[in-house]
Amino acid sequence: MLDVRQLFMRHAREIHRYLRRRGHSHDAAADLTQDTFVRVMAIDAGEDYANPRAYLHMIARNLSVDLLRRERTVPFITGCDEHMQAVADPAPTPETVVYDRQRLAIVEAAIAELPEKTRRAFELHRLAEMTIAEVGREVGLSTTRTWVLIRDAYRHLRRRLNESQV
Known part of the structure; x- marks a missing residue:
């Protein structure tokens, strides 16, 4: 049985560094690290994994690949605050x-x-x-x-x- 809290405390930094080395920004790597542990929490709690570290890396790699594919399909555009203000409707609901x-x-x-x-x-x-x-x-x-x-x-x-x- 996986203890997600213990896994997080032991491996979160390592997973984050791994994702940074794969080319993700600090924020994207932090989000993917969190998503990795959310996925682990969603698995069957009764299952036991021989190598949970490898399992975490596999999940992180898959999430990383998914994100990179998504970014290739729909490019992420960063805008300044002025552009965001132009998009937001200031009128009350x-x-x-x-x-x-x-x-x-x-x-x-x-x-x-x-x-x-x-x-x-x-x-x-x-x-x-x-x-x-x-x-x-x-x-x-x-x-x-x-x-x-x-x-x-x-x-x-x-x-x-x-x-x-x-």
Whole structure:
């Protein structure tokens, strides 16, 4: 019976070096080494091999040949980050759009539920980007009282959003 953990500890570096000598990059050799041990884990656990080291090398060689054939058939093209950004679609998924719209509707309704002075203080602070002191002067309250109103508004919004997730 093969103890994959022991085999890995004894032979992983050796398999990696073997694959590097066969011309694979460091990353490809690491992936193939890992794939080698995954294949060993997938075999019948009851089977016993006289020479597990040779068996590991045979699996690694076969995986190496498969990879080289695949690369010959479909060449691997490395691209810079700029090219990858051009391929990736920055638009949100339809599910994300629906989710965000639902949350926005909940926030709008929650803001409408706030008392007039609390709503005004919150909107001035959050939407008009005014400081708490500026909001306090605008609504005729102290900075401390203004902060309490804004804090209460945030708590109310958070509570409504959390209720919607249940």
